[in-house]
Amino acid sequence: MALALREVTGLLEKLAPLEHAESWDNAGLLVEPDRDRKGEGAPPSVRRAMLLVDLTERVLDEALSRDVDLLVAYHPPIFEPLKRLRATAPRERLVVRAAREGLAVYSPHTALDAAPGGVNDWLADGLGAGARTPLVAARRVEPGAAYKLVVFVPAEHVDALRAALAEAGAGVIGNYTECSYEHSV
Secondary structure (H helix, E strand, C coil): CCEEHHHHHHHHHHHCCHHHCCCCCCCEEEECCCCCCCCCCCCCEECCEEEECCCCHHHHHHHHHCCCCEEEECCCCCCCCCCCCCCCCHHHHHHHHHHHCCCEEEECHHHHHHCCCCHHHHHHHCCCCCCCCCCCCCCCCCCCCCCCCCCCCCHHHHHHHHHHHHHCCCCCECCECCCCCCCCC
């Protein structure tokens, strides 16, 4: 039985909500096929998934030999921004090969660490009973909440920053978008 990739990633995000991921991490769906590996033109689906810690050439070979559709890699194979996709660079080669083969790649990493019942709780259970508190409390952004963002930027970069912030969803007040205030010194 196949499930839609979107449905499977939704289930993964229920187990380890991406809001729990650290801001520096790259958790979530990292490689999304444009179509199903088995059916032409059909949306991507998952019949078989493989759980792994790190994506390596041997793991990718095994996944392909086992006809896997989704790789759930604990550590994200795309961690730092990729500037190139070269066959000579192992990390880049793996990503290109997975994409070419139509494999989806998902990484829960720090979202799974911090999720209730996740890796951190599992490790703490091994230490026995006691109080548990996060070292750093997670900051949750409430839907519909308003936040004030103050930044300082050279004058020649104001428009680019304003555009990037608007693209990320900042500057929305009611029905208005791209709202900002600028003060030059």
